[in-house]
Amino acid sequence: MKSNMKYYKRALTIAGSDPSGGAGIQADLKTFSACGCFGTSAIVAVVDENTVGVTGIHPVPADFVTGQITSVLDDIGTDAVKIGMLHSSELIRAVKETLSAYDIKNIVLDPVMVTTSGDRLLQNEAIATLKSELIPSARIITPNIPEAEILLGCRIDSQRDMPLVIRYLSAGRKVSVLLKAGHLKGDVLTDLFYNAETDEVTELASRRIDTKNTHGTGCTFSSAIAAFLAHGMSLDDAVRHAKKYMESAIAAGAEYEIGHGHGPVHHFFKFWE
Numbered sequence: 001m002k003s004n005m006k007y008y009k010r011a012l013t014i015a016g017s018d019p020s021g022g023a024g025i026q027a028d029l030k031t032f033s034a035c036g037c038f039g040t041s042a043i044v045a046v047v048d049e050n051t052v053g054v055t056g057i058h059p060v061p062a063d064f065v066t067g068q069i070t071s072v073l074d075d076i077g078t079d080a081v082k083i084g085m086l087h088s089s090e091l092i093r094a095v096k097e098t099l100s101a102y103d104i105k106n107i108v109l110d111p112v113m114v115t116t117s118g119d120r121l122l123q124n125e126a127i128a129t130l131k132s133e134l135i136p137s138a139r140i141i142t143p144n145i146p147e148a149e150i151l152l153g154c155r156i157d158s159q160r161d162m163p164l165v166i167r168y169l170s171a172g173r174k175v176s177v178l179l180k181a182g183h184l185k186g187d188v189l190t191d192l193f194y195n196a197e198t199d200e201v202t203e204l205a206s207r208r209i210d211t212k213n214t215h216g217t218g219c220t221f222s223s224a225i226a227a228f229l230a231h232g233m234s235l236d237d238a239v240r241h242a243k244k245y246m247e248s249a250i251a252a253g254a255e256y257e258i259g260h261g262h263g264p265v266h267h268f269f270k271f272w273e
Helices: 024-034 062-075 089-099 124-137 145-152 159-169 217-230 235-253
Strands: 010-017 038-049 054-059 080-083 107-109 176-179 188-195 200-207
Touching: 010 024, 010 062, 010 217, 024 038, 024 217, 038 062, 062 089, 080 217, 089 124, 107 124, 107 217, 124 145, 145 159, 159 176, 159 188, 188 235, 200 235, 217 235
Parallel strands: 010 038, 010 080, 080 107
Antiparallel strands: 038 054, 176 188, 188 200
16 A cells, blocks of 8 residues: 655764854754755764863764664664764774764764864874775765865965865865865855866855854755755755855844854744844
């Protein structure tokens, strides 16, 4: 008998928990919902933080993280995976090995290393593991300038430097890269998107929005890409739709004040004021 039941588009986030609600798992799930997906999660760490900064990180054991992932994928499945903060080599390897058992085409990796307030989140020895083992398994990675500098081991001082380095981040042109320009100076910021599937580079320009509410922008942007990929969009369309969503969320959130530091974007600008 043919079922008349409907099915959600599904997106899984593997990341740390932010009690202030602006970044990490909380931001990812809000973004999934706002972009029309049923969100699931695997928490890799409980982070003690707020809009001002990070006070501490309590890691979840790697086997318990993989248990969460397996429980979700064996029962619910997913159409896309977003990976955020993975603080250790052991955890990076565990996540990669667990996901490799499933045929997941849409893996979006946000190589979270530094918070908006400047706090370091990734152990030094884990950087090489991230580069050699996890990045090559992703469909797209979404580093900002500080994260790209850590991955490359060199400075990126201006917009002119970005075309020179974007392909170096692509694991031999096998992984697509969205290099975000938000940390550079200037009224107009141009993200660069390298689509490894077509070997094309696209400029995504936007005007800088004058706001301190930028906590969790990287989490939100990468989650939006994952959500739109879960809907079956091409990589180009998913990135463009995510960029538009991100700009609108930042603009809408600029009008609000919450916390004493970097506040969040407005994930649900389409639905409530």
